[in-house]
Amino acid sequence: MVGRLRSATAAGARVASWLVLLLALAAVVLAVLVPRLAGATPYTVLTGSMSPEHPPGTLVVVRPVPSAEIGVGDVITYQLESGEGTVVTHRVVEQGVQSDGEAWFRTQGDANAVPDAETVREVQVRGRLWYSVPHLGRASALLTGDSRVLLTYGVAGLLALYAASMFTSTLAERRRRPATGRHVAGAEPTTEATPHPTEEGART
DSSP states (O other): OHHHHHHHHHHHHHHHHHHHHHHHHHHHIIIIIHHHHHTOEEEEOOSSTTTTTSOTTOEEEEEOOOGGGOOTTOEEEEESSTTOSOEEEEEEEEEEEOTTSOEEEEEEOTTOSSOOSSOEEGGGEEEEEEEEETTHHHHHTTOOTHHHHHHHHHHHHHHHHHHHHHHHHHHHHHHHSOOOSOOOTTOOOOTTTSOOOOGGGGOO
């Protein structure tokens, strides 16, 4: 009975470990790998202007799209001044075209009572929202430049080693576990001929 309980506990621990592994891998994929492979850019929401859908700390990933594909209701990230690093992520509430043919957009934060004072020129737009992940932006904000690349490879390597060690441990445990329930036809089972599984076989 004790052996079965410990075996079930060990199995539960392995499942929990795999879940942690998968969650960590998913976080790295969503925050780093997917944006890099898709030519997208991750940003972190710092204010509550887009609450409740995108509260502070949310990771928003935007992809460049033609201005003709941006419409009212889309969430875009744009530069406050063309060429400057400061960006804002708000929703498009109005759009139009200037006399020279350049598109413009009126934006507004979901939590704001009025639209933004300045219109956004298409040259200021960094991209349209592709996907967002709550809370993940707080961790992503700590990583910039080379540190993001190093972390990607580092975490990928650690996850691979961890997965390999778990697989090896599970395989070794199965080999150590004694066989039970085997009977020879026509023979009467005896207490001396029927070994009981030891608790050692249930350890991880």
